[in-house]
Amino acid sequence: MLTKRSLLNGAFEITLTSSPYLIQGMPKTSDRHVNFSRSWATFIKPRFLRRSKTLRQGLTHFDEILQEADGIILSRGNLGIDLPPEKVFLFQKAAVYKCNMAGKPAVVTRVVDSMTDNLRPTRAEATDVANAVLDGSDAILLGAETLRGLYPVETISIVGKICAEAEKVFHQDLYFKKTVKYVGEPMTHLESIASSAVRAAIKVKASVIIVFTSSGRAARLIAKYRPTMPVLSVVIPRLKTNQLRWSFTGAFEARQSLIVRGLFPMLADPRHPAESTNATNESVLKVALDHGKASGVIKSHDRVVVCQKVGDASVVKIIELED
Numbered sequence: 128m129l130t131k132r133s134l135l136n137g138a139f140e141i142t143l144t145s146s147p148y149l150i151q152g153m154p155k156t157s158d159r160h161v162n163f164s165r166s167w168a169t170f171i172k173p174r175f176l177r178r179s180k181t182l183r184q185g186l187t188h189f190d191e192i193l194q195e196a197d198g199i200i201l202s203r204g205n206l207g208i209d210l211p212p213e214k215v216f217l218f219q220k221a222a223v224y225k226c227n228m229a230g231k232p233a234v235v236t237r238v239v240d241s242m243t244d245n246l247r248p249t250r251a252e253a254t255d256v257a258n259a260v261l262d263g264s265d266a267i268l269l270g271a272e273t274l275r276g277l278y279p280v281e282t283i284s285i286v287g288k289i290c291a292e293a294e295k296v297f298h299q300d301l302y303f304k305k306t307v308k309y310v311g312e313p314m315t316h317l318e319s320i321a322s323s324a325v326r327a328a329i330k331v332k333a334s335v336i337i338v339f340t341s342s343g344r345a346a347r348l349i350a351k352y353r354p355t356m357p358v359l360s361v362v363i364p365r366l367k368t369n370q371l372r373w374s375f376t377g378a379f380e381a382r383q384s385l386i387v388r389g390l391f392p393m394l395a396d397p398r399h400p401a402e403s404t405n406a407t408n409e410s411v412l413k414v415a416l417d418h419g420k421a422s423g424v425i426k427s428h429d430r431v432v433v434c435q436k437v438g439d440a441s442v443v444k445i446i447e448l449e450d
Contacts, residue, residue, distance in 0.1 A: 186218060198232035214444050222263045228309045230351040232386045234264040244274040254291055260293035265388040299355050304350055320441045321348035323349055324434045328354055331445055333358055334429040343380040350390045357424055360384050360392045361415045393418055408435055
């Protein structure tokens with residue numbers, strides 16, 4: 128029986144870092160437990176990252192798991208035990224592909240185990256990290272290398288450099304066409320806007336895509352098409368009151384974007400529901416552009432693609448910056 132007390136006492140692993148993720152262990156849970164957790168646990172706003180770790184659970188029920196989960200962690204150490212060695216890469220590639228097409232984060236583990244004791248990864252490990260990026264993984268999860276390893280800082284630095292080099296040769300055009308074909312027609316309204324924003328940004332060689340969002344969904348859909356430029360997700364908090372105190376939404380949604388590949392969140396100033404949306408969007412856009420310039424992402428004469436709602440319409444526009 129899953130109760131609030133069992134969750135708070137650690138019956139389920141909760142990682143309270145930049146965002147609260149709930150890692151579900153299938154032997155102890157069911158869809159009923161997951162839905163029950165979602166229904167009451169609004170105070171921690173859990174995200175369910177399913178860890179695929181056995182052949183029976185991960186391979187046989189992967190589609191059902193992915194449908195319920197917010198993301199997938201490929202625990203390759205366990206997969207290496209349950210799967211024949213020659214089958215591990217097939218499962219990994221298929222799992223990452225399905226996550227990509229669903230627009231859900233895919234996290235790969237156990238990539239540079241040798242760096243627990245050594246300053247440099249093996250050639251096979253370096254290639255493994257690069258292939259994870261080229262396959263479409265959103266994140267690399269380090270474990271023993273940084274938990275008890277001798278070179279945690281060097282490990283993070285080397286893995287980051289390998290990922291950056293792999294991203295430079297990522298075949299975005301092929302990936303974009305494959306994703307559009309998978310989504311099919313007719314597209315949903317948000318899918319159409321997201322794919323159009325990415326297509327426009329690539330055609331005009333934009334330096335960044337700026338998207339206004341309140342839930343983060345629009346930004347995640349744009350990132351799903353893997354644009355070659357960064358996606359700046361501008362989350363506009365909204366003030367709320369229960370007649371006793373004021374609060375605002377947005378911080379959680381911004382943090383959740385950190386796990387998505389190519390997505391960089393920023394919080395705008397909170398907006399009162401009575402304020403003009405158009406006026407607020409213009410002021411927030413200026414703040415976003417200034418943030419991009421300060422970060423070195425946007426320079427003079429660069430083109431920027433902006434995706435936002437104007438009234439009831441979704442708009443994709445191209446801005447060319449002046450000096």
